[in-house]
Structure formats: C-alpha cells, structure tokens
Amino acid sequence: MQAVQVQLYIHRATDFLEGMQLTRTDESYWNSSALLAIHSAVSYSDALRLGLGDQKLSADDHQKAADTLHTLLASRNLEDQSAFKHLRFLLKRKSLVTYGNQRLDSTDYEALFTNAERFALWARKTGRKLNLAGWHDDEQ
8 A cells, every 4th residue: 555655646746847847937837837846846755755654644844744754764874865955945935935925036936946856856766776665757
C-alpha cells in the first residue's frame, strides 16, 4: 500500500510541475504557475516522506513537514541535501502567492519556478538513489 501512495504523490507532483511549466510563460497565469510550483515541491516532499516510512502527512504545517523530511534523510548519509533551501524558499512564499495583497514581479516568479524545478530534480534523484518502494518517475 505504501508504494501505491508514493506513486500517487509522485504523479501529483509531476502533474503540478508540468502545469507550472505550461503556464509560466504567460504573465496572466503567473500566480497559478507559482502555486503549482509550490504544490509540486510539497507533493515531492510528501512522496519522499511516505517512501521513508512517515505516515503522518498533513496539510497543516508544511515547514514542519520539511523538518521531518530533513530528519528522515539525515540518517541516510546523502551527500547532497542542498535542495532543502529550495523547498524552504517555496514554502516561505506560499502565503504571499496565495493571499498576498500585491503582485510579485517577474524576478520573484522566476525564482519560484527555478526553485521548484531544482527541488523536483533533487527529489527524483533522491527517491531513485534510496530505492524507495514505489518510487518511479518519468525521468529515469
């Protein structure tokens, strides 16, 4: 069952990331693209957490979820944990993108898109490297 859940979250993350990529070039969709970027990272994070045995997924506190993922990976001796800066960057801007009272500029949006893509690449690589049950994605 865990493998099926991991696959569900990977599929969701990929869907969000592809939606972000499709809409990122049209300024009229930048908020949508930015929110898709953030949700892609959250879903990749959730897929990794599930694959590492964490069954306490919650939509309430994504920063806490990032801390949990960091803790779960600490014992795995991964050389590259740099992607946490990308995840935290995205999570810190979720409320701004969703509820902020001013429009972000193009540099802000590009930073969100870039961080989402970098986190996705890292998550894919990490899931494969750890050979997590159910882990697969389109970029083998």
